[in-house]
Amino acid sequence: MATEITAPPYRVIPIIPAIKPGAMEGLKPFVANDKIQEALGFPGGLVEDWKDRAIAKMGDLLKKYRSLKVYLDACVHCGACSDKCHYFIGTQDPKNMPVARQDLMRSVYRRYFTLPGKLFPKLVGARELTKEVLDEWYSYYHQCSECRRCSVFCPYGIDTAEITMAAREILDSVGYGQKYSNEIIGKVNTIGNNLGLPGPALEDTLAGLEEDVKEDTGIDVRFPLDVKGAEVLLITPSADFFAEPHIDSLIGYAKVFHAAGISWTLSSMSSEAGNFGLFIGNYEQMRKIALRIRQAALELGVKRIVVGECGHAWRVAYSFWNTLTGIGDGAEDRFALQLQKQLDQRYRQPAHICELTWDLIEKQAITLDPEANDNLIVTFHDSCNVARGSRMGEMAGGQFEIPRSIIRAAANHFVDMSDATTREKTFCCGGGGGLLTDDLMDLRVKGALPRMEALKEVADRDGVNFMATICAICKTQFSKVLPYYGFNMRMVGGVHQLVSNAIRLGDKE
Amino acid sequence: MLFAALFYVAGITLAGGLVYRISDYLRTPAPLKIPTTPAPTTSGGVVLRMTREVLLFESLFKGSLWTWAFAVLFHGGLALVLMRHLRYFTQPVWSWVDLAQPFGIYAGFVMAIGLVGLWGRRFLVDRIRYISTPSDHLMLALLLMIALSGLSMKFLDHTDIIGVKAFFLGLEHFDPQPLPASPLLYLHLSLVATLMIIFPFSKLLHAPGVFFSPSRNQPDNPREHRHLSSWAAKLESES
Known part of the structure; x- marks a missing residue:
């Protein structure tokens, strides 16, 4: 990017800005070859x-x-x-x-x-x-x-x-x-995830994580891959395997499964929750990507499908998977019928990792020590696709309450940002929908303005120093743009990062 | 006689156009579940959501208080005015139309105030000015002229409403009667007929459209009930 990118100034009085025709004219992400x-x-x-x-x-x-x-x-x-x-x-x-x-x-x-x-x-x-x-x-x-x-x-x-x-x-x-989105879809179709991380590399990464957690906690928390007959298949955004702060949430999921004694597995063939077919509006691509997950579930013989922290992935999983692949109820083709027989219908299919964790907290199957996060004053950024395109739990609006309930259970200090910027009115991080690419950095920094203003407000007033979110794109985007607005890039992290800090693991020993 | 023909044409265009549009919306599938959440999880809940949307303009209330206020004045006024006008088309006049009569007269002013407010925004707010097309202005001009010509006949230059009623009852019975000679009445009725004709071809389709908006009319229950459109079901059998 030749021109220097700077954040727009915070609005002194938060009024609607005047229009500037042509301000972003000609901005063009790389075209796909x-x-x-x-x-x-x-x-x-x-x-x-x-x-x-x-x-x-x-x-x-x-x-x-x-x-x-x-x-x-x-x-x-x-x-x-x-x-x-x-x-x-x-x-x-x-x-x-x-x-x-x-x-x-x-x-x-x-x-x-x-x-x-x-x-x-x-x-x-x-x-x-x-x-x-x-x-x-x-x-x-x-x-x-x-x-x-x-x-x-x-x-x-x-x-x-x-x-x-x-x-x-x-x-x-x-x-x-567009190069960015279409290249990524190509990678999922051939390799199985958006990052193009092949099976052996994934295996190495997970083995490394087991060592890290062992060193950190002294406990053998497993990160299983391709385990047939596991109860849960975890489908999570591939950024969780290597990017910061994403990986801390992956550790959080693993600790939850460990503490609750639930057997689980990842799939090397289908190691991606994200579905960029949604972003390009292509039903066939979206379906093709979703069918990989059905295939993995059938091959591994799992009883439950759980989705990790990823906004648009959860929208696709919750709102579209049943339509696209027959996970859920009512499908008639052979594979869908087989899957429905195989899956344990006492659980929501698919389930969000937050639904699973919150159920365990409510049933007291896992214990959290919120003091572990006492150094943090936490706020929560609702991710757009979760907030306005999906649900969690039984009640409308569960997608707002369940993550907040988990945060309150995992941390003692929680503050919400302004009502005009949370829940169904939440502002996008600025990098969603296939725009999380460096060639659009100027747009991404500018688009983050309303969220950064709301964050600034609680940071100044309440001393908020951690913004939790449940979306891989939000995490990457904020890590990149927070510094433009004078914040530390480590201020953003996953809800399960907080869970990871707070969860008691010793019980099962 | 010219007006009789005009109103037959306008009536047929309006009814035929709307039937065509609505059946087109009905025929077009909505392949994916896309309610804007949080959304009701049951069909009963969807009926309530839609009712709030149509009667109270719930989303617009969240979106812009000024626009909401003017929109409520205009649409509320228009609804009362239309009810009152039923007296020209029914014999004997239904009793609830009689009840609406006193409100209906003043509702004409309310409607006009709403229209002026909505039009004012198209000049005063830079964002709305930017998006306004000539047809947006003309549509408001048309509606405002209908309101003002109607009010003039009530408060300035009375029209022979008995003759007007005979004219419309005649149309209903396919026995056209002469229309009382009055320039204001001619103006009023020509404008109304114009509105009826352009309705099915214009943004006035927002009225039926809202009922077919997938983000508002779908219940949020994709995990419980499989939703499959006909063309998507074909992909199913191919794989």
Whole structure:
């Protein structure tokens, strides 16, 4: 990055910023090369007849997704969403207002698919799909983290994420894909995880972790891989295997299983919870990635599938796995039926690691000593896909209460950030939705502004020095951007990192 | 006679257009569970959520208090005005329409205030100004002119409402009657017919659209019930 990246200043008075047209114009993440594209079955580069193909693809998606059709029709330009996007707040570029981002596609939809747009394009803001428009799509649909915050405030529930996904799907179909996301999907498909970490390397890492924990606690906590007949298959983001602070949460999960006496395993074939098929809006890729997990569960003969700390992975697992692969109830194909017979239906399938841990805490099957975290004053960052695209437990809103309950059990000092920035109104970390790449660092730093402001408030007022979260992307993003805002990069960590510090392991000896 | 034809055309366009749109929405599958959570976990809960959304504009209330206030004034006013207008289409007049009558008259002003407020935001707030298209302005102009021409006939230049009612009852019985000669009435009715015609082609589709919004109308129960669209089910048999 040639230009120096700096964080925007904190707003002295937290008012809605004025618009700065063109502020982020031309920002463009690296375009996928032909190898990356073709591995996913997309054209290698921008095809000659891209315009016809893009319009045809749009027509196809309009027939397949009610969300897209209704959302493109229903918007009245009321502007309720216009100040809700973290990228708008951080960049002030009006095309980062959710409604304006939608209009980049809506204008084309009107021109080619509606009567007024065909007859009076100027009047209704309809426009031709030109190369400039396509480039604009590429730029601004990669300045959306698909966090759904705008959909909370829309009187019709219009979810910009659905439109961004459709746009990326169209771009992929004409050979104009994003390098970061598509390269990662290729790695999952061939190696089994987003990082491209092969089985033997994973085995080494886990053996190393066993030694570390032994040294640290004196107890043999296992990190099993490919163990047939284990009760639990843990599907966790691959960042948990090597990145800081992610790895501390992995240690936390292992300690929970150890303390509760639950046999568990990871899978080398399916060592990834993340599913970037969601980010590019591609149902087939999303399904393909999800089916690897079903295959692993069948091969290992596990009774339960548990998902580690990863925001969008949990959305895909909770909301889509049953649809995509028949985990859960109601599927009819052979493998799904076999899986349903195999899985223990007394448990939620799939379950979030926080659901599992909280159940154990409530049943007093594990014991936490919150004093172990007395050096920390903790706050919790709700990750967008967990907050607005999933649930935990039986009650609506369990996704907010369960992680907080675990934190309160694991630490004595907990403070929530401002209500306007938590729970369903939480702000994206700034790196979600396939934007966690260095070529978008400027956008990522700016997009973190609203969360950093809320953190600053509790840091100054309550002395908060630790922000817990349950998402691998949030953890990586914050580690990178916290220093830009004058915070220590180690301020962020997982909920199970706190559990790891506090859990009593001796009982089973 | 011209007005009789106009209203038949407008009525058919409105009804036909809406039936087409709604059946289109119904036919288009929603392949994935995407309610904006926290969401109700049962269909009963979804009905409540939708009711709050449609009657109270719950999400808009969270989103922008000013817009919400003007939107409530406009839509609430419009609802009362429409109820009151039923008296021109029913014989005998339903008793609840009689009850709405006194409120309906003043609701016209409320509706106009709401519209002025909503329109004002399109000029005063830089973000809303940026996203406004000419049709957004024209739509508000049209609605405001309908409200003002209607109010003028009530408070400035009375129209022969008995003649108006005879005209509409005649339309209903396919026995067209003459419309009383009044420029304000002609204006009012032309604008209303215009609104009816553009309704199914415009952003006014937000009215039926909200009921089909997957982020609002789906219960949050994906683990308990498998949700599979027809085209996704085809992938199933291929693998």
